[in-house]
Amino acid sequence: MKHNRRQFLTRSGIIGGTALTLGLNTNLYSKNFNITKKNANMKLSFKPYTLELKHVFTIATSSRSTTPVMLTQIEYDGVIGYGEASMPPYLGESQESASAFLSKVNLSQFKDPFEIESILEYVDGIAEKNTAAKAAVDIALHDLIGKLLGKPWYKIWGFKKDTTPSTSFTIGIDTDEVVKQKVKEAEVYNILKVKLGRENDKDMINTIRSVTDKPIIVDVNQGWKEKEFALEMINWLNERNVKLIEQPMPKEQIDDMAWLTEHSPLPTFADESLQRLPDVIKAHGVYTGINIKLMKCTGLREAHKMLTLAKSLGMQIMLGCMTETSCAISAASQLAPEVEWADLDGNLLISNDPFEGTKIINGKIELTEDPGIGLSKAASY
């Protein structure tokens, strides 16, 4: 069965490193695949897709104009749950590694998608790392279960729709003129995000401040190496309506970071320091808050646990993302009613989003009433 599916997927070009155009022939998979096992339950399929970025994207260490993703579907009882793995190259996953991982996932051994704790424990145990590929299973499973329950996950979790924050919108590092232009284009957003940690940090902020007074959140990507310098920078930023600092120092410098958080007038957030649930406890007392990203923490189930844990520890929470479609963004946004900060602009940066879901209205995250992860339009393949 598993072997046959694998053969089918390979023949159909569903497995492979090349990006395919999403066709209009909905659910090619179920139409062509001869299902021989009568009580086969959940059926996982996946397909690579390449996101086209509207602008070349620059962070402290690299630039790029596309992002490889893997789209997933889990079909059960005529219902399809949608998922996605987004794999910016610097995180170590690829369409090849995701294909290899997802080919090993055999959901037919589980009779009931509601046994999600056991299912995801099994998926997590298949191989180490592969957190984005794992998230692609987790998200599709959540979409499926939410649809079976007839409710979006924010409701199943008991949250209140109208308490979602505004999302920040990232202004990439560029020339003065381009930065000013980007800030202008970002008029609808209430909070800007800026990547610092380079030579020209103050110039970048000054350029933005020459055109807007909007609150800014800053991501340093481990760029500041000395705590005194970091504190000096934070004090300078604090006077310029900056609201928080993500990962100011290298993740290894834990004592320096704890000192910095203690002295900082702004909240500090763990990003590179934090991947999964056990890292939340480690970040406690070192950072003010944590940045939860589905692609790093294996998906919604672990993200929800991290949120519960962080809140019980009195830590602030930010939701982050990769460049990703409205599929993963809508999934992450289901947690948004319970967080202080959201940086869920990944889908806004791409020109070929095959999904529709959570929207940004006047800069604020607006959840849909659609069940599951809240998709209002999905492109089956």
Added chain:
Amino acid sequence: MKHNRRQFLTRSGIIGGTALTLGLNTNLYSKNFNITKKNANMKLSFKPYTLELKHVFTIATSSRSTTPVMLTQIEYDGVIGYGEASMPPYLGESQESASAFLSKVNLSQFKDPFEIESILEYVDGIAEKNTAAKAAVDIALHDLIGKLLGKPWYKIWGFKKDTTPSTSFTIGIDTDEVVKQKVKEAEVYNILKVKLGRENDKDMINTIRSVTDKPIIVDVNQGWKEKEFALEMINWLNERNVKLIEQPMPKEQIDDMAWLTEHSPLPTFADESLQRLPDVIKAHGVYTGINIKLMKCTGLREAHKMLTLAKSLGMQIMLGCMTETSCAISAASQLAPEVEWADLDGNLLISNDPFEGTKIINGKIELTEDPGIGLSKAASY
């Protein structure tokens, strides 16, 4: 509206300190109460009830033959969710205090029962303590929401039915002959629970061991005052197939307790040391595990968070209870698939249980497929 309801409840004898017999006239409340507010949403009602114990129950500090409870119902859109507050006198709540608290709960301000996080935050903020009364609202709300979703909570939480543990069954302190008789009657149970912390601790264990080799869990109720003596006792118990020790020492003796846990061959569990979510972190490093009881932690929502937190800290979990009906027991048992230990025998000790739900089959907790908190029979009033 609130005033009218209060008047109605008082006139009908629903509020009051006396136990009422549960009638067969289902849902007296909705039949008689003139609902004037058209879009009034959730309607909370409550009624005192007195549990009759099969045997007089003795712990280190008291004996009793009845337990006062308060039954609750939340009606919404034609669906009724059932809840319960159990109030053994030593915990400081009563039918009077629960009536007073529940009379203040105005759910009509909430349009949607799914906003449970906000609703329970409001309920928690009405007054301090009153944890059983708060649990009575929480449980009814969970029963309602689960029914609206059409699934039991263990499924909504993603757990697997068949991983529930056996429940322990408490053998009360009594004469040798009665203890032996009780052990005989408890033949169906796989684990016995014994309350120690008195003069005759070893006698009690020896008496039980003269008739059975079954595993025993021990609850000391803070009875041992010196850590060296406690360790000596634990070592003695460890040689007699005792599996864990609940609250061996006074809750104030934190350093002694941490020392004891470090040296103990058996896991130690916080009970009196622990009430609600923030106490889990405090118990970490002091005890091996925690005993979660709905009546102490305000209900299922906080219990689920405590479970998530404790598991992420690598702590063991035990589910405990008061003497209570199958309503609260079925609610607590929804968490059972994820715990190592369960002491959910409260409903087995009473002779007038108005509910049916989770069963004990061959000593093991067997969840039903009924939605919400898993009740298969409920007595509306």
